[in-house]
Amino acid sequence: MTPQSSPPTAPGTLPLERPEGASSSRPDTQWARVRGTASSPLGRVLLLTVGFKLVVSVLGTAAAGWLWVLDTAGTIVLVVALGYLLARLVGLLQRRLLWRVRRKLVLSYIFIGFVPIVLIVSFFLLAALLMLGIVTSSLVQLSFEDVVDDATGLAATAAVDLRRPEGVADVGTLLDRRLRVVAERYPLASIAFVPKVGDSAASAIGGAIAGPWRHTDGPPAFPSWLEDTGSGIVMTAREGRRSVVARGAETLDVGGRVYAVVVDLPIAGTVVERIESANGIELTEAIVERPVSESETAVAVPAAAEQRVALSPRDGNAVVDGGGGLPWVLFFDLLEWSTGMTGRGSVSFQVQPSAFLGPVVRGGDFGFASDLLIVLMALSVMFLTIEAVALVMGFALARSITGAVHELFTGTERVRGGDFSHRIQVEARDQLGELAGSFNAMTGSIGDLLKQAEEKRRLEEELRIARDIQMSLLPAGTVSFPGLAVNAMCRPAREVGGDYYEFVSLGEHRIGVLVADVSGKGTSAAFYMAELKGLILSLSQIYQSPKRLLMEVNKILSGSLDNRTFITMTYAVVDQEARTLTYARAGHTPMIYVPADGHAGGRSQVLIPDGLVVGLHLEGIEEKFAGLLEECTLPIAAGDLFVLFTDGITEAMNEESDLFGEERLSHLLEEHAHLPSDELRERILGDVEAFVGGAEQHDDMTIVLLRIEEQLSGGPAATTDE
Secondary structure, eight states: OOOOOOOOOOTTOOOOSOOTTOOOOOHHHHHHHHHHGGGSHHHHHHHHHHHHHHHHHHHGGGSOHHHHHHHHHHHHHHHHHHHHHHHHHHHHHHHHHHSSHHHHHHHHHIIIIIHHHHHHHHHHHHHHHHHHHHHHHHHHHHHHHHHHHHHHHHHHHHHHHHTSTTTGGGHHHHHHHHHHHHTTTOTTOEEEEEEBTTOHHHHHHOOEEESOOOSSSSOOOBOTTOSSEEEEEEEEEETTEEEEEEEEEEEEEETTEEEEEEEEEESOTHHHHHHHHHHTEEEEEEEEEOOOOGGGTTSOOOGGGEEEEEOOSSSTTSOOOOOSSEEEEEEEEEEOTTTOOEEEEEEEEEEOHHHHHHHHHHTOOHHHHHHHHHHHHHHHHHHHHHHHHHHHHHHHHHHHHHHHHHHHHHHHHHHHTTOTTOOOOOOOSSHHHHHHHHHHHHHTTHHHHHHHHHHHHHHHHHHHHHHHHHHHHSOOSEEEETTEEEEEEEEOSSSSOSEEEEEEEOSSSEEEEEEEEESSOSHHHHHHHHHHHHHHHHHTTTOOSHHHHHHHHHHHHTTTSOTTOOEEEEEEEEETTTTEEEEEEEBOOOEEEEOOTTSGGGOOEEEOOOOOOBOOOOTTHHHHHHHHOOEEEEEOOTTOEEEEEOHHHHTOBOTTOOBOOHHHHHHHHHHHTTSOHHHHHHHHHHHHHHHHTTSOOOSOEEEEEEEEOOOOSOOOOOEEEO
16 A cells, blocks of 8 residues: 555644545445445446336236247346345445454454354253253153052052951051052151942041051041042142142952042152252242043133142242242143043252263263263364364464555554654455555654653652652651551552551540551542541540541541542551550451450450441531441550551452451451551551462551550650651
8 A cells, every 4th residue: 555645733643533535444435335326327327227127027928929038138137236245245245244353353253263162062052951851851751650550559458458358447547558668758757548439338437547648637538530540739728828749549349338448748858859969950949730520521620720739848838939940830730539530740850960960970871971972072073164164264264364454564664763764565355455545644753652651650759759748748757656666558550549547646645547548549549638638636635435526537538538538547546645546447457456465365356336437418418427437445565556547458369369357467467466556557567468478568557556665654755756
């Protein structure tokens, strides 16, 4: 591409529009060309052809034969013309879609990496989900059938015993004995010996029952359809509580009298737990529909026919809303005991893949594994094919980029060497061509960029001076106060910061200590910190109570801070004469108290009284602030250590985004509380720096150490050694 001359630009600007007179390949120009096709010879031919075909269509069979020949020719012309227009439209869409370099790279990534991965992952997930659902459904079905078989077997065994001559004489004892055999597996099992309805001789003898029969109001009657044996899943109800029950029955003839042994095994409690543990699932509920009798075939089944029954042994009769598993549904046949008809029921359960696949993998069949291997090989071939096609398309797209990028790289190397007169050439009809013009214009603005760099250095120097001024607002040197060793440090994250600490003399035996943190960083936080210093120095001489002082500070600052700024602070007053420390905390980080070795075991205590941040713009904030603020008083003794800090210490973050934390700081203070204050401070900072490593400091760090020394009878007011 030949460099074009560009119009003059303002100093410090880079012209982003194409220089006047340059050739255009922008999509809007291409759309203009397409719109102009209607007035071109091709467009006029198409309009005439369409009009001629409309006339022939209107004439229909009345048209002459030669007109139909021309109509066929016109159809051919339309097909060719439309094909030509379609080709131009495809080319236009391609240029419009791929004009930006970003779109080319994104499209390459989609074809090479994203599409194959999404296809493969989606396929395997869907296949695994389907297979898992089918297998677990079969296992649950088999588990239900096993329970029905157990009920049928128990009924048959009891019937064999009752057929003996002495069986009917002692029915109750025999039924109890049979229940004891299955009591461990089915603690809710119930069994009944009932006469056939209409058999007066059998009814005279009566029946017998054994078991709890908690799932129904009474033992089931001998149904008319039962001839030999019968079994299935039934639904029972008692006092509005529904249950799903596996029922088995066996008929027997004793002395010409017909009876039935009916066994009910409720699918609940330990039975459900056994099914869940054996199959790696969690049963939730069963939905059962009352079968339709012959008298109801002509009418719709009422909505009440569908009923839900909880199966989970954890929530009693409440339906369990499981979490974490894959939901699935199993359909089964539901027996209507009174008529012998069957309806439909379903069981909702959740598959726990880890619980289900563990036994399968450990004890699986290698034949099944070989089938899976074949499937995986087929999928691998498909994956390689898709990847090969994607790579070819990716290389084709990248080839159009690499040549222009090479020219751009050569130009940047020349400019980096100081040759600002060099102009690059890029042969491309896309965004790279536009970039060439912008790059050539940019080389003429390097001098302005150098001026901007000089201005930046000037601003950095001014920020350095501002940092020095801010640091001068903090107490300098070591504070000297009778019976108290004080050491402090503030390290801003930027040139200036929002952390602040202060020591205020309140008389011969009292000193106030403040640690505050203005939200945010930078110059705005520094200005608010300077304003806070003036307030503290003036108000501390008026209000002796930490709580009252913080209330007055909040009253003043809540009207002067902007809506996005607030201040957290902790203010403590040490009274050497009363041997107490009184403090209040306005949303600040906790204060850590390490008692002397012989006091409270020397274990650190994290002191977190209630309190709201200062400066919020809320309705009624003064009353809320005063109501939440809590003032506490602690007795002090020689050797006690109090540590006040800002969140820049405990929230120092390493490269793995782990925080230093209050717990680590507390253990550090317990271990090294015996060190002098200046050594302890350096030890804390050293451990924080070692924890952070190469990570950037994210917030200002401030720490104040107060160590109580022996009580003195008097002494001068607090002073600061410069």
